[in-house]
Amino acid sequence: xxxxxxxxxxxxxxxxxxxxxxxxxxxxxxxxxxxxxxxxxxxxxxxxxxxxxxxxxxxxxxxxxxxxxxxxxxxxxxxxxxxxxxxxxxxxxxxxxxxxxxxxxxxxxxxxxxxxxxxxxxxxxxxxxxxxxxxxxxxxxxxxxxxxxxxxxxxxxxxxxxxxxxxxxxxxxxxxxxxxxxxxxxxxxxxxxxxxxxxxxxxxxxxxxxxxxxxxxxxxxxxxxxxxxxxxxxxxxxxxxxxxxxxxxxxxxxxxxxxxxxxxxxxxxxx
Amino acid sequence: xxxxxxxxxxxxxxxxxxxxxxxxxxxxxxxxxxxxxxxxxxxxxxxxxxxxxxxxxxxxxxxxxxxxxxxxxxxxxxxxxxxxxxxxxxxxxxxxxxxxxxxxxxxxxxxxxxxxxxxxxxxxxxxxxxxxxxxxxxxxxxxxxxxxxxxxxxxxxxxxxxxxxxxxxxxxxxxxxxxxxxxxxxxxxxxxxxxxxxxxxxxxxxxxxxxxxxxxxxxxxxxxxxxxxxxxxxxxxxxxxxxxxxxxxxxxxxxxxxxxxxxxxxxxxxxxxxxxxxxxxxxxxxxxxxxxxxxxxxxxxxxxxxxxxxxxxxxx
Numbered sequence: 001x002x003x004x005x006x007x008x009x010x011x012x013x014x015x016x017x018x019x020x021x022x023x024x025x026x027x028x029x030x031x032x033x034x035x036x037x038x039x040x041x042x043x044x045x046x047x048x049x050x051x052x053x054x055x056x057x058x059x060x061x062x063x064x065x066x067x068x069x070x071x072x073x074x075x076x077x078x079x080x081x082x083x084x085x086x087x088x089x090x091x092x093x094x095x096x097x098x099x100x101x102x103x104x105x106x107x108x109x110x111x112x113x114x115x116x117x118x119x120x121x122x123x124x125x126x127x128x129x130x131x132x133x134x135x136x137x138x139x140x141x142x143x144x145x146x147x148x149x150x151x152x153x154x155x156x157x158x159x160x161x162x163x164x165x166x167x168x169x170x171x172x173x174x175x176x177x178x179x180x181x182x183x184x185x186x187x188x189x190x191x192x193x194x195x196x197x198x199x200x201x202x203x204x205x206x207x208x209x210x211x212x213x214x215x216x217x218x219x220x221x222x223x224x225x226x227x228x229x230x231x232x233x234x235x236x237x238x239x240x241x242x243x244x245x246x247x248x249x250x251x252x253x254x255x256x257x258x259x260x261x262x263x264x265x266x267x268x269x270x271x
Numbered sequence: 272x273x274x275x276x277x278x279x280x281x282x283x284x285x286x287x288x289x290x291x292x293x294x295x296x297x298x299x300x301x302x303x304x305x306x307x308x309x310x311x312x313x314x315x316x317x318x319x320x321x322x323x324x325x326x327x328x329x330x331x332x333x334x335x336x337x338x339x340x341x342x343x344x345x346x347x348x349x350x351x352x353x354x355x356x357x358x359x360x361x362x363x364x365x366x367x368x369x370x371x372x373x374x375x376x377x378x379x380x381x382x383x384x385x386x387x388x389x390x391x392x393x394x395x396x397x398x399x400x401x402x403x404x405x406x407x408x409x410x411x412x413x414x415x416x417x418x419x420x421x422x423x424x425x426x427x428x429x430x431x432x433x434x435x436x437x438x439x440x441x442x443x444x445x446x447x448x449x450x451x452x453x454x455x456x457x458x459x460x461x462x463x464x465x466x467x468x469x470x471x472x473x474x475x476x477x478x479x480x481x482x483x484x485x486x487x488x489x490x491x492x493x494x495x496x497x498x499x500x501x502x503x504x505x506x507x508x509x510x511x512x513x514x515x516x517x518x519x520x521x522x523x524x525x526x527x528x529x530x531x532x533x534x535x536x537x538x539x540x541x542x543x544x545x546x547x548x549x550x551x552x553x554x555x556x557x558x559x560x561x562x563x564x565x566x567x568x569x570x571x572x573x574x575x576x577x578x579x580x581x582x583x584x585x586x587x
Contacts, residue, residue: 145313176293
């Protein structure tokens with residue numbers, strides 16, 4: 001018998017891996033169940049009854065909509081900034097070798113490698129030192145800082161696979177740098193940028209630790225949730241919001257997966 | 272420069288964009304500089320600048336009477352970290368981070384190993400998304416889910432009551448240190464939630480390390496008479512170690528800095544993150560808060576230095 005045909009896993013490993021995956025997913029599924037419970041004073045399990053009324057209640061809550069709107073606007077602008085900065089950085093690092101190249105990679109990763117509380121308090125004390133009042137833009141500034149790394153990682157991975165000979169061929173055929181960028185580079189890195197942008201959006205949409213330090217009086221959706229977690233007032237509304245947030249963050253993740261899945265088949269990758 | 276123009280086979284380009292394009296082609300260093308300036312201004316000046324300003328503040332002290340910051344260089348604030356109540360916070364956080372890292376590695380390994388070696392086709396995708404979705408789904412929602420699970424009236428109590436095992440839970444909660452009046456206000460609860468929230472960060476690097484282990488190495492070990500335990504001990508584990516260390520960088524660092532999980536699920540005793548938050552907020556003692564943030568930075572610096580020597584960065 002050829003040994004490489006023997007691909008079935010030992011039973012113990014199957015059980016351990018399956019149990020591990022279940023451990024990762026059951027708590028999230030439980031959120032979905034609780035969104036329909038009729039119990040509003042406690043976290044009773046199993047729910048005494050099921051209802052759809054909390055969806056209507058949540059729909060009519062202006063504070064939830066305001067928090068959601070702020071989160072979407074912050075995430076959109078932070079993502080746009082991160083896309084520009086991350087792509088520039090990735091292009092510079094992957095196309096050329098220069099002194100301090102490794103340092104730049106480290107610098108980009110640092111905001112996400114250090115605990116969020118350090119980034120948060122550093123920015124907060126810088127704002128107070130420079131006498132910048134908290135606003136929409138202070139939140140964006142914090143978010144864009146750690147979103148750059150996501151775009152950068154996706155873009156760098158794709159730049160590495162885009163063959164340099166394609167760019168040279170385009171130049172040899174008379175295209176200028178801008179035409180080459182528009183017709184050769186952009187189509188090749190486009191999906192990676194879209195995926196990076198989606199992940200950056202999800203990251204910003206969900207961020208709470210840095211935001212608590214840079215937000216002042218405004219509340220993004222995660223800040224709203226945090227307040228509900230610390231002092232529960234409207235448990236059923238929180239349940240519904242939690243479920244909606246799970247569904248909303250799944251979409252960009254699935255989207256990013258499908259966009260980068262075929263990343264190996266970039267034109268010219270066979271070179 | 273003019274010599275290059277004269278010998279080039281293509282004519283100079285016309286128009287502003289063409290001339291600009293030619294200029295960049297001949298001066299790639301200027302293009303590089305232009306590309307790097309915006310990200311470096313943002314990250315290097317705004318981000319690193321605030322970080323250094325924060326570190327600088329840890330060398331100032333606070334006047335006990337006026338509550339104002341005394342801008343004179345001193346190590347007094349660092350000395351305050353060593354008083355028993357503050358040192359306990361540091362010790363508690365480091366022990367928790369170490370335990371969380373160890374437990375995450377044990378639970379993550381089978382998932383990563385199965386995904387790397389046995390999962391094919393459809394199952395590979397299921398395992399990949401099965402790790403990515405919890406990794407990216409909302410941090411607060413995950414914490415909230417555990418608040419539902421660990422609550423006194425929640426699913427764990429219900430399940431144990433159905434199994435007639437409630438006495439087991441009560442016995443555990445009556446233990447010193449790990450117990451409490453309910454799971455959601457005990458160290459046990461904090462520990463479980465930390466493992467849950469950081470687990471995907473451990474799975475991915477271990478899986479990346481194991482993907483590179485050739486299947487025939489395992490078979491060779493078996494052919495040479497190694498039983499599964501020996502194969503794991505002498506072949507698989509050493510090869511997976513860089514991945515485990517890479518994952519532990521995340522679980523360790525994230526646990527050291529978190530202040531939300533122990534605040535929502537845990538006893539009222541503080542962790543480093545909560546101490547930082549309390550010092551900068553209600554207490555208004557920025558120097559002490561800054562000194563507290565130096566602790567995770569130093570610990571992570573040492574940790575990264577050791578990890579680098581073990582070759583963990585290749586597995587990231």
